[in-house]
Amino acid sequence: MALMIVSVAMGTALLSCLLSIALDIKARVASELRQFGANITVEPSVEGLADIASQRRYLREEDLPKSKTIFWRYNIVGVAPFLHEKVFVKAASGEKTLEVTAAGTWFDKEMAVPGGGGFRAGIWSVAPWWEIKGAPPQGRQEVAAGAELALKHGIKPGDELLVDGEPFRVSGIVSVGGPEDGQVFFDLAALQAMKGRQGKLSKVLVSALTSPMDEFAYRDPATMSPKEYEKWYCTGYVTSIAKQLEEVFVGSKARPLWNVAYTEGRVLGRLSALVYLLTAFALIASALGVSTTMVAGLLKRTGEIALMKSIGADGFKTALVFLCEAAVIGFMGGIAGYLLSLVAVRFIGLEVFGTELTRRAMLLPVSLTAAQVISLAGSLIAVRKALLIKPALMLKEVR
Amino acid sequence: MRTADKNKNKNIMWFRRSLLRSLATKKGRVAVTVLALAIATAMLVMAGGIYLGISEKLGSELKTYGANVLMSPGGDAFYLGEDVLQRLAGEPLVSGMTPQLYQAALLMKEGGTRGAAHVEVIGTDVGRLVEGMRLEGKAPAEGEILLGANLRDALKAAVGESVTVKTGDGVVWRLRVSGLIETGGKEDNAIIAPLAEVQRIFSLQGKLSAVLLRARPGQSERAVSRLGEMFPSASLKTLRQVASAENAFLNRMELLVLLFSVVIVFASAVSVSGTAAATLYERLKEIGLMKALGATAAQIRWFYLAEAAVVGTLGGVTGYGIGFAGALAASRGAFGSHILVSPALLPVACAAGVLIAVLASIVPLSGALRLKPSLVLRGSE
Numbered sequence: 037m038a039l040m041i042v043s044v045a046m047g048t049a050l051l052s053c054l055l056s057i058a059l060d061i062k063a064r065v066a067s068e069l070r071q072f073g074a075n076i077t078v079e080p081s082v083e084g085l086a087d088i089a090s091q092r093r094y095l096r097e098e099d100l101p102k103s104k105t106i107f108w109r110y111n112i113v114g115v116a117p118f119l120h121e122k123v124f125v126k127a128a129s130g131e132k133t134l135e136v137t138a139a140g141t142w143f144d145k146e147m148a149v150p151g152g153g154g155f156r157a158g159i160w161s162v163a164p165w166w167e168i169k170g171a172p173p174q175g176r177q178e179v180a181a182g183a184e185l186a187l188k189h190g191i192k193p194g195d196e197l198l199v200d201g202e203p204f205r206v207s208g209i210v211s212v213g214g215p216e217d218g219q220v221f222f223d224l225a226a227l228q229a230m231k232g233r234q235g236k237l238s239k240v241l242v243s244a245l246t247s248p249m250d251e252f253a254y255r256d257p258a259t260m261s262p263k264e265y266e267k268w269y270c271t272g273y274v275t276s277i278a279k280q281l282e283e284v285f286v287g288s289k290a291r292p293l294w295n296v297a298y299t300e301g302r303v304l305g306r307l308s309a310l311v312y313l314l315t316a317f318a319l320i321a322s323a324l325g326v327s328t329t330m331v332a333g334l335l336k337r338t339g340e341i342a343l344m345k346s347i348g349a350d351g352f353k354t355a356l357v358f359l360c361e362a363a364v365i366g367f368m369g370g371i372a373g374y375l376l377s378l379v380a381v382r383f384i385g386l387e388v389f390g391t392e393l394t395r396r397a398m399l400l401p402v403s404l405t406a407a408q409v410i411s412l413a414g415s416l417i418a419v420r421k422a423l424l425i426k427p428a429l430m431l432k433e434v435r
Numbered sequence: 436m437r438t439a440d441k442n443k444n445k446n447i448m449w450f451r452r453s454l455l456r457s458l459a460t461k462k463g464r465v466a467v468t469v470l471a472l473a474i475a476t477a478m479l480v481m482a483g484g485i486y487l488g489i490s491e492k493l494g495s496e497l498k499t500y501g502a503n504v505l506m507s508p509g510g511d512a513f514y515l516g517e518d519v520l521q522r523l524a525g526e527p528l529v530s531g532m533t534p535q536l537y538q539a540a541l542l543m544k545e546g547g548t549r550g551a552a553h554v555e556v557i558g559t560d561v562g563r564l565v566e567g568m569r570l571e572g573k574a575p576a577e578g579e580i581l582l583g584a585n586l587r588d589a590l591k592a593a594v595g596e597s598v599t600v601k602t603g604d605g606v607v608w609r610l611r612v613s614g615l616i617e618t619g620g621k622e623d624n625a626i627i628a629p630l631a632e633v634q635r636i637f638s639l640q641g642k643l644s645a646v647l648l649r650a651r652p653g654q655s656e657r658a659v660s661r662l663g664e665m666f667p668s669a670s671l672k673t674l675r676q677v678a679s680a681e682n683a684f685l686n687r688m689e690l691l692v693l694l695f696s697v698v699i700v701f702a703s704a705v706s707v708s709g710t711a712a713a714t715l716y717e718r719l720k721e722i723g724l725m726k727a728l729g730a731t732a733a734q735i736r737w738f739y740l741a742e743a744a745v746v747g748t749l750g751g752v753t754g755y756g757i758g759f760a761g762a763l764a765a766s767r768g769a770f771g772s773h774i775l776v777s778p779a780l781l782p783v784a785c786a787a788g789v790l791i792a793v794l795a796s797i798v799p800l801s802g803a804l805r806l807k808p809s810l811v812l813r814g815s816e
Contacts, residue, residue, distance in 0.1 A: 039709040039712055039713060040709065042705060042706075042709065043705065043706040043707075043709035044706075046701075046702040046703075046705040046706040047702065047706050049702055050698060050699065050702035050703070050706075053698055053702075054695075054698070054699075057691075057695065065688075068684055068687055068688075069684065071680040071683055071684055072500060072676070072677070072680040072681075072684070073676055073680065076619070077619050077620075079585075081588065082585045082586075082588040082589045083588070083589070084550065084589050085542065085543075085544075085550045085551060085552040085589045085590065086550055086552065087589060088542075088552040088554060088585060088586065088589050088624060089550075089551075089552035089553060163676070164680075165675045165676055165679045165680060211675075212675060212676075213672065213673055213674055213675025213676065213678070213679075214674055214675065214676055254569070289585075289588070291584065291617060291619040291623065292619050293618070293619035293620060294567055294568040294569055294617065294618050294619050295499055295500055295501055295567055295568070295618065295619075295620075296500065296619075297567075298499055298566070298567025298568070299496070299497060299499040299500045299567065302496055302499070303493065303496050303497065306492075306493070306496060306769050306770050307493070307688065307769070309768055309769040310485070310489075310765060310766075310768075310769035310770070311695070313764070313765040313768045313769060314481070314482070314485065314695065314699070314765055317478075317481060317761050317764075317765065318478060318482075318699045318703070321474045321475075321477065321478050321699075321703055322702060322703055322706055324470075324471075324474050325471055325474045325475065325703050325706040325707040325710070326706050326709075328467055328470060328471040328474075328707065328710045329471070329706060329707070329709030329710045329713060331467065331710075332467060332468075332471075332709070332710045332713035332714050333709070333713045380698055383694075384691075384694045384695075384698070387690065387694060388687060388690050388691045388694060389687075
């Protein structure tokens with residue numbers, strides 16, 4: 037009896053645990069995939085070739101907090117504004133003056149959101165792999181240098197750097213492992229003031245949690261019927277989120293980073309398919325495992341069944357006794373298994389994703405039902421077999 | 436001495452014969468136990484095989500994120516020779532490469548209205564670039580180009596129109612737009628054409644500006660140092676955006692599959708050990724009879740543990756087969772390609788089968804050995 041309860045409990049725990057993971061896997065993996073950085077760029081729209089040759093249009097900084105007011109606002113997990121300008125840089129110890137790209141940005145900044153609340157915006161919200169030795173530039177007098185630039189010209193944190201002839205203190209060295217390693221970085225407001233571009237931005241990077249791209253998502257919204265358009269707009273595709281961002285940034289063009297969207301769609305699809313398949317296989321196996329235990333447990337009691345039959349119980353009554361027993365085992369095992377799975381799910385959530393997986397109330401009834409079904413099904417096989425026994429032969433132990 | 440040897444031999448023979456007889460006469464019971472053990476070990480093999488193979492499978496899915504190593508000309512050189520591609524192709528650490536040639540050119544719309552602007556021309560493996568990007572029209576053939584999304588907006592150009600491109604040395608080319616591409620990256624501000632075409636337009640035959648490389652996930656640092664030795668005149672860099680993110684991601688997913696596997700294996704081991712235990716309880720009478728005939732506790736224990744070992748091995752082998760098929764089916768379903776479970780897991784599966792069978796037998800066996808034979812045989816136990 038105890039064996040059967042343990043066995044049913046384990047099977048149920050497995051079921052409830054795997055279902056919790058499988059149901060949550062897409063959301064959790066999608067947020068893991070955000071480590072790969074921004075998936076939407078917002079830039080000023082381009083009207084003519086002159087806009088390509090030199091930047092003449094800008095985004096407005098005041099539109100930035102509006103990114104947290106769109107339909108899919110809760111899916112926006114990172115926002116980083118940039119102003120790009122050319123500057124002349126000369127190390128205090130160096131001879132040469134170099135023309136480099138300066139980026140005015142935020143590294144980590146609490147941004148006020150319309151309608152209350154704050155949001156941690158800045159580079160680290162979209163590009164967690166940026167490293168800084170020292171501190172991010174703050175205020176009007178500080179600059180951070182890209183790692184390659186620093187290496188080439190011997191710039192160290194604490195040095196003085198002449199930018200367009202004015203002295204700045206080097207607050208840190210930024211190491212990105214990309215073309216940004218050749219740039220210098222300022223606080224956004226500092227570069228805006230220096231270049232007379234108050235309130236202007238050249239680019240905004242956005243990191244958003246998205247639904248994987250499917251065939252429908254790749255269609256051009258311009259060709260959709262109103263109903264389709266509404267469905268598209270209200271699904272968290274990277275394209276529809278980009279569209280909504282374009283609507284809040286005046287004069288902008290928002291584009292998905294297609295390689296990111298494409299890869300995420302594929303990885304999400306494949307990983308969740310893998311988890312679903314593993315779950316299905318494991319559940320079949322555990323159902324089989326539990327029912328073999330039930331069968332084995334009942335088979336040793338064939339003597340009991342034979343006795344019952346010989347003193348007048350009919351097949352139905354005999355079966356009823358054993359099935360009721362199975363129901364009790366199923367119930368107790370189901371409860372124990374569900375409780376066990378709560379512990380396991382919590383552990384896996386914290387260990388793998390650093391956050392608890394969603395608790396789903398429906399898992400309790402599902403677990404209990406599954407436990408009943410498995411234990412009854414297992415007993416049914418055994419009881420059927422037992423009922424075929426001839427009592428006289430059985431009791432004489434001639435099998 | 437001799438008699439002792441003879442006795443020992445006799446004992447062994449008795450032991451072997453009884454074991455075989457016991458397995459042969461109770462085929463049904465043995466089959467149920469083997470099946471149960473096979474289920475548990477199949478789960479172990481399937482989950483273990485997928486755990487071992489997941490990193491490579493997912494890693495190759497991540498290749499469309501982009502390169503994780505950049506090779507560019509070192510020192511004061513402007514170009515790499517195209518011959519590096521051949522040498523790179525033989526390097527096992529490199530799983531993919533895209534040659535790049537960057538040039539600046541003056542772009543005008545046909546007829547010269549709407550002004551002109553200096554834009555970047557990218558020569559590359561266009562087929563690889565467009566994978567997953569939004570492409571309107573088709574990939575360029577000779578005399579054709581792809582136009583980036585911002586350039587399209589600037590020119591109000593459409594597929595099939597032509598644009599005029601003027602190179603640095605003053606040669607003017609008229610090129611047909613075969614398609615429009617949107618990547619969200621720097622290609623949106625550029626003209627894209629097949630590498631050979633760009634080499635021809637700019638008279639840079641055999642020259643490259645850079646090679647974007649894909650090292651296996653987690654191997655980019657090794658690839659950088661290895662290739663640095665192979666190509667001392669080139670500069671090699673890890674592109675951290677992809678390299679570090681994919682490492683972190685793959686580690687997380689490996690951990691997920693590992694914990695998933697532990698849960699599956701543990702739960703199925705416990706639920707099947709019930710079967711092994713139950714079949715033993717069924718045989719209390721046998722044990723009583725053996726004791727009554729004078730068998731020592733040690734002999735009985737050895738007998739049943741040996742039986743458990745045989746059944747466990749059978750279960751392990753069967754389980755390996757089922758698990759192998761399961762891992763194959765799961766990887767085909769999810770990735771469209773195979774994860775072949777390493778044969779190294781076969782002994783592990785057998786060991787697991789034996790372990791589960793033996794552990795499941797120990798408790799009921801010690802219980803049975805404490806019982807009085809007469810009571811068991813009379814049936815009051």
